[in-house]
């Protein structure tokens with residue numbers, strides 16, 4: 380059993396002054412504990428991008444129309460989105476899964492694309508439950524299958540990304556519901572909402588969370604303010620952790636899914652590393668609820684898994700220290716503490 384004390388002991392014996400690599404050493408400890416080995420691996424790694432639309436966009440909660448989801452799915456399929464650029468830069472395998480896009484791209488799609496669409500978007504959570512329990516479970520299962528498939532293929536580090544115009548509204552609802560964050564903090568600009576749009580978003584989130592809280596069944600409460608891609612990411616995290624993968628967590632929307640996973644499959648967060656703190660104002664509190672401290676605070680607010688992709692070299696660095704550095708004993712010097 381490798382606990383934190385064992386991992387620190389190992390690091391303190393390496394050929395460097397004790398704790399001289401600062402937070403990189405804390406990350407190395409986290410990796411060693413998650414993987415239960417003192418020579419952790421960060422390759423192969425995979426990002427699965429889950430895409431879906433949200434009926435709540437009809438309320439005017441986003442600066443963008445739902446059509447943009449399908450257009451970005453086409454862009455990701457062509458390899459030209461920010462997530463593609465960063466995945467390629469860091470040697471990360473990428474898959475794209477349509478969970479429920481309203482206007483999916485037509486024509487031939489690449490091999491890394493999977494059509495698992497469960498509908499043309501979630502229902503408008505301002506007026507009715509976003510997902511039925513059946514839809515929630517079906518989306519969870521697709522995500523779980525993706526994680527299991529990745530682990531079977533030997534993938535060590537799993538990232539989930541999302542594309543879905545309007546999805547910071549369900550993310551805000553889930554953060555309020557599951558991490559007890561005040562609606563005022565949970566609602567932010569998302570993909571650029573101005574003050575007027577954010578005021579609508581505040582009201583929609585407040586009312587939807589109040590309705591969700593009155594649901595007796597916790598799964599139904601979660602489903603009522605979720606979305607297809609968010610439920611899929613939750614299943615992906617739960618199954619990935621169960622299968623022994625290391626989960627590298629992206630921004631606010633991915634963290635909303637992580638909150639679901641931890642609530643329905645307790646212990647999932649033990650496999651997580653928080654890549655960054657998004658500029659969305661509720662993200663820090665959501666991460667704190669999961670007991671996670673973000674590696675980066677770079678004012679990123681895109682989603683698509685980009686914050687996690689950017690942090691991959693930090694994981695590589697932490698693993699390299701554990702795997703490749705000689706011990707003080709090899710030098711013939713003792714431990715200086």
Ligand SMILES: Cc1cc2ncn([C@H]3O[C@H](COP(=O)(O)O)[C@@H](O)[C@H]3O)c2cc1C
Pocket residue numbers: 440441442443447451541542543544545546547548568569570571572681682683
């Ligand atoms: C061109 C474009 C690319 C994106 N990639 C991710 N998002 C991000 O922004 C959306 C959520 O923000 P909101 O809730 O305010 O609509 C999601 O699609 C999320 O993935 C994008 C948004 C846009 C416009």
Ligand SMILES: O=C(O)c1cccnc1
Pocket residue numbers: 547568569570629630631632633657658659679680681682683
């Ligand atoms: O942090 C995120 O995940 C995020 C922020 C803004 C828009 N979409 C996603």
